[in-house]
Amino acid sequence: MMDRKYELTKNNKLIPVVMMAVGLIAIVMGFMTDHTRTWTTLLHNNFYFTAMALCGTFFVAVQYIAQAGWAVGIKRVPEAMGGFLKYGMVGMILIFIFGHHDLYHWTHSELYDVNSPQYDHILAGKQGFLNIPFFVTRMVAYALIWVGFTYALRKQSLREDAEGGLEPYRKSVSMGAVFIVLFAVTSSTSAWDFLMSVDAHWFSTMFGWYTFAGLFVSGLAMMCLFILFLRSKGYMDHVSSNHLHDVGKFMFAFSIFWTYLWFSQFMLIWYANLPEEVVYYQVRWESFKTLWVTNLIVNFCAPLLVLMTRDAKRQIPILWVAGIIILCGHWLDVYLMVTPGVLGKDWHIGFIEIGTMIGYLGLFVRVTLGELSKASVVPKNHPMFQETLHHHI
Amino acid sequence: MAKRIYGIYEDEEVLMDAITSLKGNGVVCKDVQSPFPIHGIDKLLDVPRTRIAIVSFMFGITGTSLALLMTWYMMISDWPINIGGKPNMMFYMNLPAFIPVTFELTVFCAAHGMALTFLLRSKLLPGVTAPIPHPRVTDDKFVLHVDVKDENKLNEVVSLIKSSGASEVMLKSMQFS
Numbered sequence: 001m002m003d004r005k006y007e008l009t010k011n012n013k014l015i016p017v018v019m020m021a022v023g024l025i026a027i028v029m030g031f032m033t034d035h036t037r038t039w040t041t042l043l044h045n046n047f048y049f050t051a052m053a054l055c056g057t058f059f060v061a062v063q064y065i066a067q068a069g070w071a072v073g074i075k076r077v078p079e080a081m082g083g084f085l086k087y088g089m090v091g092m093i094l095i096f097i098f099g100h101h102d103l104y105h106w107t108h109s110e111l112y113d114v115n116s117p118q119y120d121h122i123l124a125g126k127q128g129f130l131n132i133p134f135f136v137t138r139m140v141a142y143a144l145i146w147v148g149f150t151y152a153l154r155k156q157s158l159r160e161d162a163e164g165g166l167e168p169y170r171k172s173v174s175m176g177a178v179f180i181v182l183f184a185v186t187s188s189t190s191a192w193d194f195l196m197s198v199d200a201h202w203f204s205t206m207f208g209w210y211t212f213a214g215l216f217v218s219g220l221a222m223m224c225l226f227i228l229f230l231r232s233k234g235y236m237d238h239v240s241s242n243h244l245h246d247v248g249k250f251m252f253a254f255s256i257f258w259t260y261l262w263f264s265q266f267m268l269i270w271y272a273n274l275p276e277e278v279v280y281y282q283v284r285w286e287s288f289k290t291l292w293v294t295n296l297i298v299n300f301c302a303p304l305l306v307l308m309t310r311d312a313k314r315q316i317p318i319l320w321v322a323g324i325i326i327l328c329g330h331w332l333d334v335y336l337m338v339t340p341g342v343l344g345k346d347w348h349i350g351f352i353e354i355g356t357m358i359g360y361l362g363l364f365v366r367v368t369l370g371e372l373s374k375a376s377v378v379p380k381n382h383p384m385f386q387e388t389l390h391h392h393i
Numbered sequence: 394m395a396k397r398i399y400g401i402y403e404d405e406e407v408l409m410d411a412i413t414s415l416k417g418n419g420v421v422c423k424d425v426q427s428p429f430p431i432h433g434i435d436k437l438l439d440v441p442r443t444r445i446a447i448v449s450f451m452f453g454i455t456g457t458s459l460a461l462l463m464t465w466y467m468m469i470s471d472w473p474i475n476i477g478g479k480p481n482m483m484f485y486m487n488l489p490a491f492i493p494v495t496f497e498l499t500v501f502c503a504a505h506g507m508a509l510t511f512l513l514r515s516k517l518l519p520g521v522t523a524p525i526p527h528p529r530v531t532d533d534k535f536v537l538h539v540d541v542k543d544e545n546k547l548n549e550v551v552s553l554i555k556s557s558g559a560s561e562v563m564l565k566s567m568q569f570s
Contacts, residue, residue: 267489
């Protein structure tokens with residue numbers, strides 16, 4: 001059981017490459033037919049998978065601060081998921097540099113020219129925050145903070161494997177604390193930047209939290225699926241149904257938390273009925289009604305009913321189903337955050353969207369498995385490793 | 394007529410080991426009373442899993458239905474009021490405004506129902522004398538309940554309990570159904 005690195009099989013290398021090829025074909029096809037639609041789907045998928053990677057690092061940091069013992073056995077999985085962050089952030093910056101005129105209405109310079117007929121006094125008022133140099137600076141700052149902390153936490157974790165002792169653990173705890181503070185700010189501001197500024201006239205004070213809730217629950221679902229996958233391959237014998245129960249509880253609880261924030265944002269806007277706020281839901285209600293209702297059913301009703309009982313959270317097939325439902329649901333949720341603002345009623349879900357998603361999924365899985373193959377799946381020198389073996393609920 | 398014996402222990406580790414060894418000797422361990430929850434004791438005593446989760450679900454559903462019925466009757470059926478121009482003729486159109494009430498009543502009913510069910514089920518209501526064999530079980534003693542069907546074996550079981558680490562053994566006769 002000790003010191004087992006994940007060994008990449010032939011299929012682990014081949015299948016992601018095929019998936020990435022499908023994604024590449026979809027993207028190329030998209031650019032040949034409709035570039036706005038392709039940029040939209042790129043932003044959507046890139047954000048979705050970057051957010052899941054960010055959730056990996058966030059999860060590790062939270063477990064360090066809480067000094068939790070139960071998650072030690074599974075912590076290599078979120079750690080490995082963090083490995084995707086660097087690719088995701090590079091993608092984010094590239095998408096902004098090349099696609100900003102298609103995606104972000106506020107990047108057009110004529111909006112800020114008083115003499116131009118396109119002059120927009122609302123956006124001109126937001127120019128202090130929403131301007132290209134500051135936006136790029138913020139993006140680079142997010143990338144440095146997130147990737148930097150991911151790298152540093154990972155480094156301490158590997159040092160612990162090699163040398164043992166308490167020092168890497170203590171360092172990780174204090175680093176985790178700093179990261180959480182920075183994450184609290186950057187997760188919120190990055191949600192405004194990447195997603196909310198698509199609808200530049202609109203704003204919601206709940207948006208940062210709402211995006212965070214989606215990020216966390218989709219990351220947890222992905223983590224759960226990776227744990228189940230590793231367990232089925234025999235790499236995670238130390239993970240018992242008690243650990244899976246805790247992961248299941250996390251998915252259940254944060255699905256409800258997501259709904260709570262979804263509803264809080266919706267109800268305030270619905271009740272206040274202010275024109276500048278209601279436009280956001282108006283386009284979703286008029287052109288995306290089916291998806292918009294499906295979003296709530298898939299992300300709230302399904303996890304609520306599937307994961308409610310204790311037995312369900314301890315059964316592997318049910319966890320597979322719940323994880324896949326949540327992942328699909330939050331893919332749709334991010335779709336509904338990005339697409340209506342860019343494409344309006346001319347939206348599609350076709351080969352371009354699904355293909356790009358498959359491509360990104362392939363890259364994400366390949367990077368995560370690659371990271372898992374670089375270090376032992378069992379953090380045997382972690383001071384709470386014995387505790388995790390005896391975890392029982 | 395079966396005899397119930399109380400074995401009183403000083404330490405939960407000793408108690409846990411005692412249960413294992415007593416069960417090995419064919420002694421029926423019925424229950425344990427302790428000042429704090431002991432991890433893994435229900436498995437050792439073969440206590441069936443609690444059904445309080447099902448109770449809480451049913452109380453929650455009751456709360457949801459109550460809240461929906463109440464808001465429908467008050468705000469739609471009996472006396473529709475125009476509040477901020479919100480639709481007040483159809484229940485489903487005004488549903489978002491009723492969700493907070495529904496949520497609160499669901500939680501209220503589930504929590505209170507669960508607490509009351511628990512108290513009733515454990516025969517602990519205000520004014521009721523708690524059925525504890527030894528007052529110090531609420532402080533620092535651990536009591537093991539053992540049933541002996543065959544009275545000839547009484548002395549044997551008592552000595553088994555004593556040798557398993559009990560500091561004291563008490564007897565109580567009871568009707569056995």
